[in-house]
């Protein structure tokens with residue numbers, strides 16, 4: 001928990017200096033939805049923001065069991081050892097909002113990486129809706145970049161909505177697939193493949209290596225089908241093994257190439273500006289929804305109306321109007337007003 005009072009200038013200074021203890025505190029602060037914390041968080045982020053923007057931001061998705069943690073563990077170690085990067089791992093797990101715990105970004109599943117000085121692994125924030133989790137993660141990225149982490153990996157699970165949220169905060173989206181799970185077809189159905197900038201078929205080792213190559217070829221064909229734009233960059237489909245580390249270099253190269261491609265034709269800036277626009281509206285919507293959910297007077301009105309719904313004393317239409325009026329009355333006293 002965040003212990004009050006929070007000295008924002010001190011926290012900012014320590015985060016910029018890379019203090020792990022303060023980074024953890026800053027992350028806890030952005031994960032809180034308490035109005036007093038939000039105010040401090042905004043002040044902190046305003047001061048940290050000028051120190052961000054240079055990191056390589058990568059989203060990583062795949063169905064549970066695709067090998068995301070194993071991949072991140074291996075790739076993260078490589079990036080530190082061979083490229084001298086500092087690696088931050090964040091996670092967006094919508095199920096954590098229900099279970100209160102996250103299977104993503106779990107330190108125990110990335111033990112080697114989490115124990116390194118050059119890495120920082122943070123599990124998905126819990127509580128609230130996906131919008132809230134995404135907001136916290138987006139802000140956590142600012143903290144990590146300002147603290148000097150020049151690669152930020154954002155892990156998410158392959159279920160659709162969370163991919164869209166993560167795609168909205170990274171430069172390059174890597175989809176991890178495995179041969180024989182049929183997830184490539186599910187991926188097409190859910191439109192996840194459309195979000196992918198790089199695809200890698202993981203577990204291409206031992207007896208599985210051949211299947212992985214076949215799967216990569218099938219996926220490559222599928223990728224052409226989902227892309228209607230003939231001029232569009234061809235999405236590379238590679239194979240790799242997080243066990244033997246074979247192919248990991250090529251996957252990283254494809255990520256770097258994609259970023260270079262974005263920078264070359266100016267679309268990195270366009271993409272980031274568009275992401276800013278999305279975040280702007282996300283934040284406005286989030287604040288309104290959160291106030292609607294938490295304001296006591298609105299809640300009291302809502303409870304009364306909900307209780308009356310079955311009895312036909314209140315119709316949903318009238319009830320909605322009444323709740324909105326209660327909200328309108330509450331607005332002048334809300335923290336953001």
Ligand code: GDP
Pocket residue numbers: 062063064065066067068069070071109202203204205240241242243244
């Ligand atoms: P996640 O749920 O996507 O994070 O998947 P995990 O990283 O937990 O991996 C799921 C299972 O696949 C574990 O038993 C891993 O040991 C195994 N696994 C992960 N990567 C590889 C790989 O490259 N090759 C093989 N053979 N198994 C792997």
